[in-house]
Amino acid sequence: MVNIVIFGPPGAGKGTQSQLIIDKYKLMHLSTGDILRGEMASETALGLEAKKLIEKGELVPDDIVIKMVRSKIENNLDKKGFIFDGFPRTTRQAEVLDKLLEENNTSISVMISLEVEEEELVKRLLKRAEEEGRADDSIEVIRNRIKVYNEVTSRVCNYYEKTNRYKPIDGTGTIEEIFGRICNVLDEHI
């Protein structure tokens, strides 16, 4: 298996680039945000619990997201590999992900970090709010999501840097330009 993490603040383009990566490299998309939104739409106990946090722009506790990821990995060990999108969001999640993959004799090859300035992120998320109507894309929630990213999630970069897997990429420009930069990195690993 070849597994990668696509990382970055909200609005960096993780979901958009994931779709292009899946098509080209045939990896399986594992987006914890999409799984949580599915649970919310089906009004499961987990979805209702997560909704309260997501609508404030807060993080869902590590144990809950880890459980979701674990079951998704264990049910898809026959696949070519995973692209983790929106996970890990804390250092503990990153540590556990390494352990989970190691238990299955595989690992994360590279973590691609999309770098975009805050004002550009806000602009993109407000545009998405108009197009998709996501409840957590209001200006107050956007600001809190970026704050949580800066205070907690951004530290995940250090974890991957220590093990030489951290690849920062300029996340501005056209979708194709950004994808080209990602492919240059992935072609060294896949």
Ligand code: C5P
């Ligand atoms: O990844 P995405 O931006 O789609 O996630 C949407 C929301 O889901 C986040 O703002 C956060 O509230 C929650 N989430 C989380 N932990 C994750 C993934 C998503 O708390 N690992």
Ligand code: MG
């Ligand atoms: Mg996303």
